[in-house]
Amino acid sequence: MYCFVINKTSGNGRSVKIWSEIEQILKEKNVSYTSLITNSKQEVIDHFQALKSSPDKVEGVIALGGDGTIHEIINQLFGTTVPFTVIPTGSGNDFARARGITDNYKQEVERILGKSHQKIDLLKIGNRHCMTVVGIGFDGKVAKEANELKWKKWFGGLAYFFIIFKVLLSYKPTSTKLLLNGDERVYEKVWLIAIANHPYYGGGLKICPEAISNDGKIDICIIHTLPKWRLLFILAAVFKGKHVKMKGVEYLQVESIEVETAEPLYVTADGEMVGQTPTSVTVSKDAFHVIS
Structure with a gap:
């Protein structure tokens, strides 16, 4: 199962439109997924708490949003082995830029389903x-x-x-x-x-x-x-x-x-x-x- 988190305000609503098209691709490929469309940090926290207690294996977490969305998600995922990526729809998109992730969502979905993972470092500042x-x-x-x-x-x-x-x-x-x-x-x-x-x-x-x-x-x-x-x-x-x-x-x-x-x-x-x-x-x- 893949988990998609969609920031509904990101890209002036563009992320929600893109998600509807990605969702159709996932259905055509019979990919198991769950989704959360939100702009609430608390909803993101609650969603990940539920995922951690779910018996279903999470193959990956994908954000549709910008760097602010990423920041909240990585702090919820830290300590797990669940891999993460983003389909950039924000105003800055600096993580995507650094990783060579494009806004071609069809191409990025194929990459996500390819299941190639790697470990990277994070910066620790206080408890974040x-x-x-x-x-x-x-x-x-x-x-x-x-x-x-x-x-x-x-x-x-x-x-x-x-x-x-x-x-x-x-x-x-x-x-x-x-x-x-x-x-x-x-x-x-x-x-x-x-x-x-x-x-x-x-x-x-x-x-x-x-x-x-x-x-x-x-x-x-x-x-x-x-x-x-x-x-x-x-x-x-x-x-x-x-x-x-x-x-x-x-x-x-x-x-x-x-x-x-x-x-x-x-x-x-x-x-x-x-x-x-x-x-x-x-x-x-x-x-x-x-x-x-």
Whole structure:
């Protein structure tokens, strides 16, 4: 049995339309499945609690939605061996982008039914897990603004472009102390810290281009000690991952990071708000199964 979770608001309702077509394919192939159409986190939690107690074997969990949908599902699936994938219908779709998953749902259904699986790492932040990127500082503020923006679903990644400029007008960098594998470093005027398991966030920003989800490492991009006008050039280069060797950018790989800031900063995981600094992130090696 396959479990499909459809975010009914994702893609301005597009996910529900796609699901109706996928459902027809499953019926034609006599595939056993269950489905949940919702935009409620609690309904997702309840659904997975029921699945865990079900006698039926779950062959895979498939989300029709974006990275926010993914974030909630992986935290319910963590600790099981049930493989996961997504058919992207969200505004960002950064997990799908990193995994080479297309919006050709007919092709993706065939891949899902092929039952090829692999283990990947997850990021652990507090009592939550993250699939893609933990963002702290400027990017955390941008993600918060994006989540509150009602028209984001119509403009996708372009919405983040406008939000970046809005946040930039008022944002002020701050002093930050990091413990990287236990070694202390202090950075002044930090704009953002991106802690990555996959390369992309923010609807296609290649913030950590060397991030690999099964290497047991956390990729970290720190942007600091720059004037605002210079930050704009850095952010423009991020789209193609060409920023990592630019002045004011430090790129590292570690197994753990602790972050303390002079004032509390927003922290996001998979684009979802998860708290404020201080915070810590570690890597959970081979902790999650995905359909490959």
